[in-house]
Amino acid sequence: MPRYLMAFSLLERQGQSFVSSSQLAQQVHLNSPQIRKDLSYFGAFGTRGVGYPVAPTGEQIREILKLDIRQKAALVGAGRLGTAIASYPGFRVFGFDLAAIFDNSASKIGKKIAGIPVESITRIGSVKTRRIHLAILAVPIDAAQTCADSLIQAGIRGILNLSPCWLKVPKRVKVVSIDIAMELGALPYYL
Amino acid sequence: MPRYLMAFSLLERQGQSFVSSSQLAQQVHLNSPQIRKDLSYFGAFGTRGVGYPVAPTGEQIREILKLDIRQKAALVGAGRLGTAIASYPGFRVFGFDLAAIFDNSASKIGKKIAGIPVESITRIGSVKTRRIHLAILAVPIDAAQTCADSLIQAGIRGILNLSPCWLKVPKRVKVVSIDIAMELGALPYYL
DNA sequence: CACTGTGAATTCCTTCACAGCG
DNA sequence: CGCTGTGAAGGAATTCACAGTG
Numbered sequence: 001m002p003r004y005l006m007a008f009s010l011l012e013r014q015g016q017s018f019v020s021s022s023q024l025a026q027q028v029h030l031n032s033p034q035i036r037k038d039l040s041y042f043g044a045f046g047t048r049g050v051g052y053p054v055a056p057t058g059e060q061i062r063e064i065l066k067l068d069i070r071q072k073a074a075l076v077g078a079g080r081l082g083t084a085i086a087s088y089p090g091f092r093v094f095g096f097d098l099a100a101i102f103d104n105s106a107s108k109i110g111k112k113i114a115g116i117p118v119e120s121i122t123r124i125g126s127v128k129t130r131r132i133h134l135a136i137l138a139v140p141i142d143a144a145q146t147c148a149d150s151l152i153q154a155g156i157r158g159i160l161n162l163s164p165c166w167l168k169v170p171k172r173v174k175v176v177s178i179d180i181a182m183e184l185g186a187l188p189y190y191l
Numbered sequence: 192m193p194r195y196l197m198a199f200s201l202l203e204r205q206g207q208s209f210v211s212s213s214q215l216a217q218q219v220h221l222n223s224p225q226i227r228k229d230l231s232y233f234g235a236f237g238t239r240g241v242g243y244p245v246a247p248t249g250e251q252i253r254e255i256l257k258l259d260i261r262q263k264a265a266l267v268g269a270g271r272l273g274t275a276i277a278s279y280p281g282f283r284v285f286g287f288d289l290a291a292i293f294d295n296s297a298s299k300i301g302k303k304i305a306g307i308p309v310e311s312i313t314r315i316g317s318v319k320t321r322r323i324h325l326a327i328l329a330v331p332i333d334a335a336q337t338c339a340d341s342l343i344q345a346g347i348r349g350i351l352n353l354s355p356c357w358l359k360v361p362k363r364v365k366v367v368s369i370d371i372a373m374e375l376g377a378l379p380y381y382l
Numbered sequence: 383c384a385c386t387g388t389g390a391a392t393t394c395c396t397t398c399a400c401a402g403c404g
Numbered sequence: 405c406g407c408t409g410t411g412a413a414g415g416a417a418t419t420c421a422c423a424g425t426g
Contacts, residue, residue, distance in 0.1 A: 002376035006355065020407065029357050032407095033397060040409055048403045048408045066379035073375070080278055084271035090355055090372035134378055158378035160371070164197065164281050166220050174381035176374045180351070181281035183367045184264070185193035187325055187349035188257035190365035211385060223385095224419060231387055239386045239425045 001065055002094070003028050004038070008058035009093050020051035067095045072132040074156075076147050077139035078103035078118050081162060085138060086114040099132050104143075121147070125154045133157040141165050148175075192256055193285070194219050195229070199249035200284050211242035258286045263323040265347075267338050268330035269294035269309050272353060276329060277305040290323050295334075312338070316345045324348040332356050339366075 007027045011019055021032040021039075028035070039045055042064050045057045062068040073096050075082055086098060101113055104121040111118050119126075124147070127135070135151045137144060137159055144163040151159065152173055161167055164179040198218050202210055212223040212230075219226070230236055233255050236248045253259040264287050266273055277289060292304055295312040302309050310317075315338070318326070326342045328335060328350055335354040342350065343364055352358055355370040 001380075002373040005376065006373065022407085027357075031397075033399095034395095036408060037396080037410085044409065046408050049406045050404075051407065064380065065376060066382065067376065071379050080271070080275035084275045085371060087271055088371065090370065091375070094372055094376040096372070096375065133382060134375070136375070157382045160375050160378065162371075166218075174378060176378060178369060178371065178374055179197075179281065180276060180279065180353075180369065181285055181287070182193040182197060183369055184282070184287065184325070184327065184351050185196065185256060185258065185285045187351065187365060187367060188262050189192070189255070191257065191324060191348045213385085222419080224421095225417095227386060228388085228418080235387065237386050240384045241426075242385065 001038070001042075001061055004035070005058065005061045005065065005067070006093065008054060008061060011054045012058055016054055018051045019054055021046075023051070062095070065094075070095050070097050071134060072097050072099040072130070073134040073136060074098075074100040074102065074124075074127050074132045074151075075136045075138065076102045076121070076124070076151065077137065077143075078105075078108050078113055079138065079140075082136075082138035083113055085136060085162075086116065096134075099130065100127065121150075124150045127151070128155045134160070136160045136162070137167075138162045192229070192233075192252055195226070196249065196252045196256065196258070197284065199245060199252060202245045203249055207245055209242045210245055212237075214242070253286070256285075261286050261288050262325060263288050263290040263321070264325040264327060265289075265291040265293065265315075265318050265323045265342075266327045266329065267293045267312070267315070267342070268328065268334075269296070269299050269304055270329065270331075273327075273329035274304055276327060276353075277307065287325075290321065291318065312341075315341045318342070319346045325351070327351045327353070328358075329353045 007024060021035045024035050025032040045060055046052045075086055075098060078101050086101060098116055101116050101118045102121045102124050103118050108118045109120050133156060135156045137147055139147050141163045144165055145167060148159060148167045148169060152169060158174045161175055161177040167175050169175055198215060212226045215226050216223040236251055237243045266277055266289060269292050277292060289307055292307050292309045293312045293315050294309050299309045300311050324347060326347050328338055330338050332354045335356055336358060339350060339358045339360060343360060349365045352366055352368040358366050360366055
């Protein structure tokens with residue numbers, strides 16, 4: 001669904017008012033029955049003979065993904081990767097709001113990254129009262145589990161983990177992991 | 192398979208000489224029959240009653256993934272994300288060798304990142320004679336397709352794309368795409 | 383005896399074809 | 405008439421169960 005939302009957002013900006021499943025298929029590189037199945041799974045958005053109304057369908061997908069309400073996220077780790085992510089404009093499209101940055105290095109605390117002040121990692125518990133439910137973990141691998149534990153203690157519900165390790169978390173917490181090296185590791189096989 | 196390689200590499204460093212499918216299962220968070228199926232698909236590595244010999248199996252997976260020979264990779268885009276990736280130690284585990292960095296900004300050309308000099312993007316064609324077959328694309332979205340085209344022209348066979356767009360490439364070129372925002376976009380749904 | 387390798391059963395996901403509606 | 409929504413067919417990937425082996 002995030003991929004569809006991306007496509008609908010683009011079409012919105014381009015001012016197109018309707019889109020058919022086969023048009024969409026070209027854009028997201030899937031086939032049209034797949035798209036119809038996926039969208040119909042969450043309800044019927046389209047009008048037969050015409051296609052999907054771009055703006056309303058985009059809005060509905062946002063509601064489904066809970067992206068209609070602005071989602072606050074905390075970034076943990078203001079190293080090179082963390083800094084890159086903090087400055088990434090792609091989050092805006094999905095309505096994310098980077099609400100806090102934490103790091104343990106004294107030289108970084110107090111400085112601003114992408115307009116947001118870096119706080120000490122000891123203040124990580126404050127996400128609870130600040131109503132931040134999502135975290136992006138961009139710390140060295142040895143620190144990942146410890147940071148995750150603190151975040152969960154502080155009531156975090158979802159973690160995007162950028163370390164190449166599996167986080168041990170309770171079932172109620174959802175983790176998505178990205179390891180750039182592992183994705184690259186699959187490439188040589190196909191040459 | 193890259194995930195298994197990661198696990199075997201870790202076990203190698205820890206000095207364990209044999210591992211059973213169920214032990215592995217815990218580590219990579221899959222079930223044991225799955226692991227046996229996956230490994231047996233490429234041949235029989237294990238000894239019944241004992242498990243898989245860590246070092247030899249690791250080496251075999253490296254061969255399968257063509258990671259036994261050092262793979263050269265070029266980084267295109269020395270922005271914040273590119274810089275972060277260049278300094279990422281995770282590539283070493285898979286035997287990748289960052290052999291060149293390209294950027295179009297005059298202020299960066301000539302400087303060194305992670306010990307590698309930044310070259311002008313106009314020199315991108317040199318990857319052909321330098322026998323670089325892989326590229327990591329960390330450029331702004333508008334530049335992604337153009338850069339990909341130049342890379343393919345220069346004989347690149349695999350691209351790791353970090354822009355939130357679909358690259359149009361000939362069939363012989365393999366593309367792996369990562370969009371951090373899209374992964375994060377799925378999280379709120381699960382809360 | 384413990385653990386691998388693998389056919390068979392199951393489940394899941396995708397593709398197809400078309401009925402139904404604007 | 406065009407395109408969605410969907411049951412039914414087909415295919416792929418997981419899971420199971422157990423025979424086979426060091």
